[in-house]
Amino acid sequence: MAQPQLHKKTNSKLEETNSLKGTLASVILLGFFIIFTWVGVYFLFLDRF
Amino acid sequence: MHMHKFEKIWLIFGVGALLVFLSVLGVSAFYLGNQPPSCLATIDQEKVDTLPPFNEPGLKKVEGKDWDYELIFVAAAFAYTPGEVEVPLGAKVKVIATTKDVIHGFQVAGTNINMMLEPGYISEYVTTFDKAGEYLILCNEYCGMGHHMMTSKIEVVE
Ligand SMILES: [Cu+2]
Numbered sequence: 001m002a003q004p005q006l007h008k009k010t011n012s013k014l015e016e017t018n019s020l021k022g023t024l025a026s027v028i029l030l031g032f033f034i035i036f037t038w039v040g041v042y043f044l045f046l047d048r049f
Numbered sequence: 050m051h052m053h054k055f056e057k058i059w060l061i062f063g064v065g066a067l068l069v070f071l072s073v074l075g076v077s078a079f080y081l082g083n084q085p086p087s088c089l090a091t092i093d094q095e096k097v098d099t100l101p102p103f104n105e106p107g108l109k110k111v112e113g114k115d116w117d118y119e120l121i122f123v124a125a126a127f128a129y130t131p132g133e134v135e136v137p138l139g140a141k142v143k144v145i146a147t148t149k150d151v152i153h154g155f156q157v158a159g160t161n162i163n164m165m166l167e168p169g170y171i172s173e174y175v176t177t178f179d180k181a182g183e184y185l186i187l188c189n190e191y192c193g194m195g196h197h198m199m200t201s202k203i204e205v206v207e
Contacts, residue, residue: 024055024059028059031063035066049160049161
């Protein structure tokens with residue numbers, strides 16, 4: 001039967017993908033990039049007439 | 050529901066940023082009274098040349114208003130009237146513009162004045178010209194064959 005093989009594979013992969021450190025770092029980086037560009041454009045807007 | 054600690058951190062971060070952006074927008078719109086350049090003021094596009102203030106384009110001194118001058122512009126393919134205008138440094142000016150034919154742009158390069166001129170609508174922007182210099186006005190809405198040559202000029206002089 002083909003089904004027992006399917007169960008085997010899912011278990012071992014779960015633990016490798018459980019750490020979210022990289023994801024957190026990239027989310028924070030992207031967040032600061034968006035805030036930095038937004039604030040930059042906002043101050044440009046305030047500076048101009 | 051189980052949620053990873055990191056997930057909570059970036060959700061709070063994201064929601065916080067969204068709230069800050071929306072508050073700035075809200076204060077700008079409801080407290081400072083900022084609005085889109087074309088806000089409900091309409092005009093008969095066929096009669097622009099005969100209707101005030103567009104029958105006399107250019108800079109005009111006004112009394113008893115929140116601004117000192119009104120700067121009237123009429124756009125039509127492929128030019129602005131006036132083609133060049135001088136504004137005294139430090140003047141608080143209401144720029145009032147409309148179009149006689151199709152949609153044109155009205156961007157004063159290097160400033161916050163950037164409006165769309167739509168047939169039948171009047172676009173307005175109040176600002177204080179506090180930096181001397183020459184400012185190019187250009188059309189940034191494609192309006193036809195001569196679009197790239199459609200310009201005017203504002204000179205802010207002391
Ligand atoms: Cu144009």
